[in-house]
Amino acid sequence: MIRRALIISSALLLVMGLAACNESGSKPAGNAGAGGAAQQAAPVGVVTLKKDTYPITTILPGRAEAFQVADIRPQVNGIIREIAFKEGGEVKKGDLLYQIDDAAYRAAVEQAQAAISKAQASVPSAQSNFDRYQRLVGSGATQIEFETARTALAQANAEVEAAKAALTAAQIDLDHTKITAPFDGIIDQTAYNIGNVVAANQSTALTTIRQLDPIYISLTESSTNLLKLRDAIAAGDVKGEDNNIAFRLILEDGREYNQKGKLDMSKQVVSETTGTFIIRVVFPNPDRVVLPGMYVRATVELGAEAGYALPQLATARDANGRLTAQFVSAEGKVETRVFENASPSNNSWLVTQSVKDGDQLIVSGLQSIVSGMPVKPVPMKINDNGVVVPADQPVAGGEQKPAAK
Incomplete structure (x- = not known):
């Protein structure tokens, strides 16, 4: 018991000594540290x-769409003899795309031209006969003979007109053997090759052309926000040039497009599937920076404050x-x-x-x-x-x- 009491007393004395040292040396240093922390500012x-x-x-999300899209189909039957475009390249309005073998259609044109000549050859005879009976009617020619001559002349003229119409139809078919671009654009790859047989108005397109300049941007937004936009437009708060609303386009990489768009009033509808309001904007696209299917954002100013x-x-x-x-x-x-x-x-x-x-x-x-x-x-x-x-x-x-x- 005495030994145990001595150990406890020694421990207490040691603790008291350490506390005294801390009060004499560590306490001032602690105060200085706290004061320094209080004075630091980030x-x-x-x-x-x-x-x-x-x-x-307001910023509206949207997708780019081609200004015009045309599926190219043949209007006559025949064999493809020539493909005159480069797949994926640029074509101009009127450029030859496909040449269908035209031998049979040229023959049809020549046949129609011959039919016109044949029909025209009978007209002078019918005209002369009509003139003669017209002079003799009532003095050697009966009324029936005169009417018959007039009918024969009318039939001869009608045959000429019918032959001319047949020539026009044959010429149209011949012209359709040359399939040309309906507008400027970018052409897809061809679905048919030289030697393939095609049919008039077939369901499968030969290729597709897309006009990319200008280009449409279809914007979508909630009906509430679009109503605000329409109210701002009606109030004249929306800024633009020549009373047209100016849209700025932000591309997928965050860059601002260097062309300004204008509202296309031809398409403003509410989507039946999502209930969002859809408006279409037209942007110039001379360098084809914007391509169909791209996700973009359009910014429009609703005024200033x-x-x-x-x-x-x-x-x-x-x-x-x-x-x-x-x-x-x-x-x-x-x-x-x-x-x-x-x-x-x-x-x-x-x-x-x-x-x-x-x-x-x-x-x-x-x-x-x-x-x-x-x-x-x-x-x-x-x-x-x-x-x-x-x-x-x-x-x-x-x-x-x-x-x-």
């Missing part, structure tokens, strides 16, 4: 906001779907602001409340900060590609108007 990139007028835009543009890269959504952004408060700390109403403006959100001139929006370093944390603002800009860069780098179009991607 650097974050910021842009200074200023009220301005920005476009209100004064406010503050928050780049989309600096915003987020909370659990309730509300737009949020991080700002530097007057105390130099992170402040989270919630915006109930925001309108799309190219690659930014346009807000009119909870912001004032001079507010600093945090645009970089967002992953390493939390609300209430002290930060050190570093001036930044958004370049034309929507990338955050230091403020001393030049940027076209203004600090708060990053180019749409």
